[in-house]
Amino acid sequence: MGVLTSKSFVREKANQKEFSLLTNKMHSASVTNLTHAAVYLPIVITMASLATGLALAIGGMDMTSGLIPVSTLIAFMTYTRHFFDPIEQLGHWFAEMQMAQASAERIISLIEATPQIQDSTSVREAVAIQQNRIQNETRSSSRYALDGGDAQIMEIELAQVSFAYNPKKSVLDNINLCVKRGESIAIVGPTGGGKSTLVNLVCRFYEPTSGQILINGQDYRQRSLQWLQSNIGMVLQNAHVFSGSIMENIRYGRLSATDDEVITAAKIAGADGFINELPRGYLADAGESGSRLSAGQKQLVSFARAVLADPQVLVMDEATSSVDTETEQHIQQGMQRVLAGRIAFIIAHRLSTIRNADRIIVIEDGKITEQGNHHQLMSLKGHYHDLYRQQSLQESSQQLNPAPTG
Ligand SMILES: Nc1ncnc2c1ncn2[C@@H]1O[C@H](COP(=O)(O)OP(=O)(O)OP(=O)(O)O)[C@@H](O)[C@H]1O
Numbered sequence: 320m321g322v323l324t325s326k327s328f329v330r331e332k333a334n335q336k337e338f339s340l341l342t343n344k345m346h347s348a349s350v351t352n353l354t355h356a357a358v359y360l361p362i363v364i365t366m367a368s369l370a371t372g373l374a375l376a377i378g379g380m381d382m383t384s385g386l387i388p389v390s391t392l393i394a395f396m397t398y399t400r401h402f403f404d405p406i407e408q409l410g411h412w413f414a415e416m417q418m419a420q421a422s423a424e425r426i427i428s429l430i431e432a433t434p435q436i437q438d439s440t441s442v443r444e445a446v447a448i449q450q451n452r453i454q455n456e457t458r459s460s461s462r463y464a465l466d467g468g469d470a471q472i473m474e475i476e477l478a479q480v481s482f483a484y485n486p487k488k489s490v491l492d493n494i495n496l497c498v499k500r501g502e503s504i505a506i507v508g509p510t511g512g513g514k515s516t517l518v519n520l521v522c523r524f525y526e527p528t529s530g531q532i533l534i535n536g537q538d539y540r541q542r543s544l545q546w547l548q549s550n551i552g553m554v555l556q557n558a559h560v561f562s563g564s565i566m567e568n569i570r571y572g573r574l575s576a577t578d579d580e581v582i583t584a585a586k587i588a589g590a591d592g593f594i595n596e597l598p599r600g601y602l603a604d605a606g607e608s609g610s611r612l613s614a615g616q617k618q619l620v621s622f623a624r625a626v627l628a629d630p631q632v633l634v635m636d637e638a639t640s641s642v643d644t645e646t647e648q649h650i651q652q653g654m655q656r657v658l659a660g661r662i663a664f665i666i667a668h669r670l671s672t673i674r675n676a677d678r679i680i681v682i683e684d685g686k687i688t689e690q691g692n693h694h695q696l697m698s699l700k701g702h703y704h705d706l707y708r709q710q711s712l713q714e715s716s717q718q719l720n721p722a723p724t725g
């Protein structure tokens with residue numbers, strides 16, 4: 320997968336050397352293995368032949384001296400063969416079982432790995448009770464989620480949330496934030512500040528080290544993980560596109576969607592334009608890991624997928640960073656429709672994309688340092704103000720002195 324990087328840094332020789340080192344280890348292990356087999360088998364066969372020879376010699380002498388008839392000798396030889404054949408087979412099976420055991424150990428350790436984040440016993444019980452109620456149709460209205468709690472997410476609150484990937488270094492420190500349904504929150508700040516970590520916590524890929532995340536006032540650890548995550552749509556910077564048609568890729572967001580629904584979602588996401596220019600349109604193959612699409616096109620497909628999924632919470636982490644300004648403006652228009660009635664977390668380095676967000680928070684070194692809408696933050700004259708000024712200056716100088724073409 321890193322072939323272009325290897326080529327561009329002319330690392331073919333170094334890579335080949337590293338590969339040779341690894342394969343040499345494999346080579347010497349295989350040779351040892353075969354040597355053992357080459358010694359073991361002849362020994363066994365020689366011993367078996369010697370035993371047969373010995374039985375024939377002694378039996379032959381007994382036969383000539385009239386102690387046993389020839390039929391007894393033949394019967395004896397046949398029985399011993401029948402006796403040793405299965406033993407030999409057992410040997411083969413034993414070797415095979417050892418190989419299978421090694422593989423099984425690896426697979427089982429993966430199957431038995433317990434996820435660090437999972438539903439508590441009380442949540443699992445609540446899900447079972449709700450399933451029972453649905454079967455008896457006493458409480459199947461869409462007001463209730465699969466764990467019997469509220470189905471609608473009206474508010475997400477982070478209360479004194481701190482988080483660390485490892486105990487030595489805290490990544491988020493005492494974050495307080497309340498987002499209501501219909502609100503879009505933009506998160507900006509320097510690289511490594513903790514923006515992605517914050518949304519990972521909201522999605523419960525990780526849980527806060529201290530503090531709480533509350534959904535409608537209830538700690539989200541008391542709600543079903545499946546319910547929460549099925550109501551969150553994520554669009555990531557390095558969006559993954561699977562091999563298969565574009566249509567299938569967008570439909571991945573909601574498998575029951577019709578072709579028309581897929582196309583409508585693509586239009587809202589601003590993906591319809593480039594898809595129609597492809598030779599087979601929506602049926603065009605995206606290639607292995609979406610290799611036939613550009614980075615920006617992959618982001619558009621991934622955005623369309625999230626629009627189609629119709630989630631209550633939309634998380635966009637640098638979702639349109641590879642898209643040109645014109646397409647981005649097109650997406651902005653569609654966004655108003657997409658965001659209505661949802662909670663959205665939008666992380667962006669390009670500030671022009673988040674100007675219209677209801678609230679913008681600046682995260683630096685794991686702390687919220689500024690908060691407010693665009694105008695409020697501009698009048699604060701802090702980090703956001705400086706950043707916005709810098710980017711506007713860059714953009715206007717690019718417009719005045721466009722890069723030479725040709
Ligand atoms: N899985 C992880 N394990 C350990 N540390 C991590 C992990 N993911 C991120 N970090 C660390 O946490 C800090 C915050 O990372 P995060 O990805 O939240 O930054 P960010 O604000 O999203 O940055 P960017 O703008 O570059 O995307 C960084 O110092 C990073 O090194």
Ligand SMILES: [Mg+2]
Nearest residue numbers: 514515516636
């Ligand atoms: Mg990030």
